[in-house]
Amino acid sequence: MRDTAAWVGLVAPGRLTRRRLSAGEALFHQGDPATAVYVVDSGRIRLVRHLEDGTSVAVHAAAAGESCAEAALWAEAYHCDAVAEAPSEVTVVPKADLLAALGADPGAALDFARALAGQVRDLRARLELRNIRSAPERVLAWLRLRARGTPAVVALDRPWTEISAEIGLAREVIYRTLAKLERDGRLRREEGRITLTGN
Amino acid sequence: MRDTAAWVGLVAPGRLTRRRLSAGEALFHQGDPATAVYVVDSGRIRLVRHLEDGTSVAVHAAAAGESCAEAALWAEAYHCDAVAEAPSEVTVVPKADLLAALGADPGAALDFARALAGQVRDLRARLELRNIRSAPERVLAWLRLRARGTPAVVALDRPWTEISAEIGLAREVIYRTLAKLERDGRLRREEGRITLTGN
DNA sequence: CGAAACGTTGACCGTTTTCAATTACAGTGG
DNA sequence: CCACTGTAATTGAAAACGGTCAACGTTTCG
Numbered sequence: 001m002r003d004t005a006a007w008v009g010l011v012a013p014g015r016l017t018r019r020r021l022s023a024g025e026a027l028f029h030q031g032d033p034a035t036a037v038y039v040v041d042s043g044r045i046r047l048v049r050h051l052e053d054g055t056s057v058a059v060h061a062a063a064a065g066e067s068c069a070e071a072a073l074w075a076e077a078y079h080c081d082a083v084a085e086a087p088s089e090v091t092v093v094p095k096a097d098l099l100a101a102l103g104a105d106p107g108a109a110l111d112f113a114r115a116l117a118g119q120v121r122d123l124r125a126r127l128e129l130r131n132i133r134s135a136p137e138r139v140l141a142w143l144r145l146r147a148r149g150t151p152a153v154v155a156l157d158r159p160w161t162e163i164s165a166e167i168g169l170a171r172e173v174i175y176r177t178l179a180k181l182e183r184d185g186r187l188r189r190e191e192g193r194i195t196l197t198g199n
Numbered sequence: 200m201r202d203t204a205a206w207v208g209l210v211a212p213g214r215l216t217r218r219r220l221s222a223g224e225a226l227f228h229q230g231d232p233a234t235a236v237y238v239v240d241s242g243r244i245r246l247v248r249h250l251e252d253g254t255s256v257a258v259h260a261a262a263a264g265e266s267c268a269e270a271a272l273w274a275e276a277y278h279c280d281a282v283a284e285a286p287s288e289v290t291v292v293p294k295a296d297l298l299a300a301l302g303a304d305p306g307a308a309l310d311f312a313r314a315l316a317g318q319v320r321d322l323r324a325r326l327e328l329r330n331i332r333s334a335p336e337r338v339l340a341w342l343r344l345r346a347r348g349t350p351a352v353v354a355l356d357r358p359w360t361e362i363s364a365e366i367g368l369a370r371e372v373i374y375r376t377l378a379k380l381e382r383d384g385r386l387r388r389e390e391g392r393i394t395l396t397g398n
Numbered sequence: 399c400g401a402a403a404c405g406t407t408g409a410c411c412g413t414t415t416t417c418a419a420t421t422a423c424a425g426t427g428g
Numbered sequence: 429c430c431a432c433t434g435t436a437a438t439t440g441a442a443a444a445c446g447g448t449c450a451a452c453g454t455t456t457c458g
Contacts, residue, residue, distance in 0.1 A: 049324075049344070053351055053395065057340045058330070060323040070316045102309055109308030110301055116315035117269045123322035124259040125248075130329045130367060131257070133447075135414070141256045145248070152252055159436060168329060170415055175438055196252065332415075334446065358404060369447055374406055404455070415444075422437080428430090 005039045005067045007112045008093055010101040017092040021045075021084035030081050034072035036092045040064050043088020049080040061085070063162075070116070073099060130168050135177045140186065142167050143194055152196040204238045204266045206311045207292055209300040216291040220244075220283035229280050233271035235291045239263050242287020248279040260284070262361075269315070272298060329367050334376045339385065341366050342393055351395040 008016070018041075021027060027038065030050050038045070040062045047060040047068060059080055062068040072078055073095055102109040125145065132138040147154050156163070160178075164171035178194075181187050188195045207215070217240075220226060226237065229249050237244070239261045246259040246267060258279055261267040271277055272294055301308040324344065331337040341362075346353045355362070363370040377393075380386050387394045 051343050051346070051351070052349055053343070053346075053397070055343060057324075057344055058327050059320075060327055071320045073316065074313050099309075102312070103305050106302050106305045106308050109305050109312055113301070113308060113312040113315055114273050116312055116319055117272065120315055120318050120322065121258075121270045123319065123326060125256075127322060127326055127329070128257045128259055130326070131364075133413090144250050144252070144254060145256055147250070147252075150251060152250075161436060165330075171436090172416085172438080173414060176414095179438080198252070332445085360404065370404090371406080371448080372446055375408095375446095378406080399458105401458090402456085404453105406451105406453085408450090410447105410449090412447080413445090415442105417442085418440085420438080422435105424433105424435085426432080426434105428432100 005065070005115070007098075007108075007115050008039055008067075008091060010108045010111070011093055011097045015094055015097045017094075019090050019092050021088045021090065023084055023086050025084050027082035027084065027090065028069075028078050030078055032078050034069075034075045034078050034095060036094050037067065037069050037072055037098060038062075038082075039067045039091040039093065041089040041091055043090075044085040045082050045088060045090065046085045047080045047082050056081075126166070135169055135173050136181055138167060138169065139174065139177050140181065140196075143187070143196060147196055151198070154194045154196070156192050156194065204264070204314070206297075206307075206314050207238055207266075207290060209307045209311070210292055210296045214293055214296045216293075218289050218291050220287045220289065222283055222285050224283050226281035226283065226289065227268075227277050229277055231277050233268075233274045233277050233294060235293050236266065236268050236271055236297060237261075237281070238266045238290040238292065240288040240290055243284040244281050244287060244289065245284045246279045246281050255280075325365070334368055334372050335380055335385075337366060337368065338373065338376050338380065339395075342386070342395060346395055350397070353393045353395070355391050355393065 019027070021043070027045060042064045044064070045062045045068060046058060047062065048056050049059045050056045060068060069078065069082065102112055129138060129141055129145075132141055143154050144152065160174055161171050164174040167174065169177075178187070178189060182189055185197060187197055218226070220242070226244060241263045243263070244261045244267060245257060246261070247255050248258045249255045259267060268277065268281065301311055328337060328340055328344075331340055342353050343351065359373055360370050363373040366373065368376070377386070377388060381388055384396060386396055
């Protein structure tokens with residue numbers, strides 16, 4: 001992971017800004033003129049779309065390393081609110097600069113497209129994962145997708161509490177499921193990593 | 200919807216091919232040299248990734264109107280199998296032609312990026328939707344996201360059977376939930392459309 | 399006209415969620 | 429250096445919810 005936002009390099013470093021947000025602080029509001037795209041460096045930014053009837057729907061929660069509001073590049077105004085869920089830091093990539101860089105060099109635009117295509121691939125896979133109803137099967141599928149080498153080993157870079165949200169199961173279920181899978185000999189749990197065992 | 204693949208127009212029509220697949224037929228195999236990107240015209244293409252340990256994981260199921268294997272543009276070989284779930288038709292967009300078109304004109308590359316960014320936005324929203332556990336809340340959120348006008352009306356362009364898969368609930372649950380929401384006065388069901396009622 | 403797909407509803411079962419309680423640490427400030 | 433607080437990791441038990449099976453009327457379409 002996490003070359004996710006390599007395209008930030010397309011903009012001159014001097015044009016990038018850092019912004020620090022405290023919990024609950026807004027990065028931008030729905031309707032504000034779209035002036036920048038963002039990359040979350042730390043913390044978590046929640047994007048919420050407000051609807052005509054007064055209700056709202058969460059459309060994304062960008063974690064550290066992820067970018068958000070790319071679509072703002074082609075929009076006049078932001079289509080959702082962005083609020084920090086926790087103290088966060090974001091890199092502000094001015095829309096004008098990024099567009100200029102992309103328009104000037106086809107290679108740059110292709111790099112950008114490539115990053116987006118990678119993200120589309122990832123998101124589709126995640127979505128497909130959610131179609132697996134059974135908790136153990138889903139967890140196994142998630143593990144297999146990110147396993148490397150023989151025997152298959154998955155390095156755990158963040159707490160299960162966080163991973164469980166990505167997998168879409170309550171964290172208790174994850175623990176229980178892992179324990180059971182280990183008992184059944186499907187995997188082995190070690191400090192910071194999981195080894196998928198043959199059968 | 201479904202300008203999803205407007206970028207197909209970037210390639211000279213004469214270079215596009217149509218391919219018809221019968222149920223179960225393979226469009227390409229993991230490891231095959233990546234030669235094209237595809238747009239599903241009808242039917243459904245299932246993408247499956249095969250893993251080192253012999254197991255496999257579904258990474259996507261492209262329905263009519265969707266494109267697939269965009270990432271193949273930057274890959275030597277396909278990273279998954281593509282098999283028709285049902286009789287299907289796809290437009291074959293030769294990788295070389297598309298890359299050439301994108302590389303020649305920054306505007307074209309930007310259009311491509313734009314389409315991908317839109318898809319990223321959609322996929323994130325769908326994923327976020329899946330985080331809503333409660334069936335009625337999930338259904339309502341889905342409806343609200345695609346409601347237009349005041350009062351909010353959702354036009355139904357396809358059978359619930361299909362929609363239920365997108366929402367991620369068994370179709371029976373959808374029917375039951377809709378019936379209950381209607382009973383509770385949260386919405387009204389009419390021929391081919393749903394009206395969200397105030398409260 | 400008949401087969402398929404769609405829409406609908408009831409009932410039951412199984413799984414996941416939720417609530418609760420406990421252990422283990424890591425970091426903080428006195 | 430040590431209580432003290434907060435997060436992560438676990439596990440148990442009960443409740444709730446969605447999944448699945450079944451049955452049936454309806455519409456669609458070849």
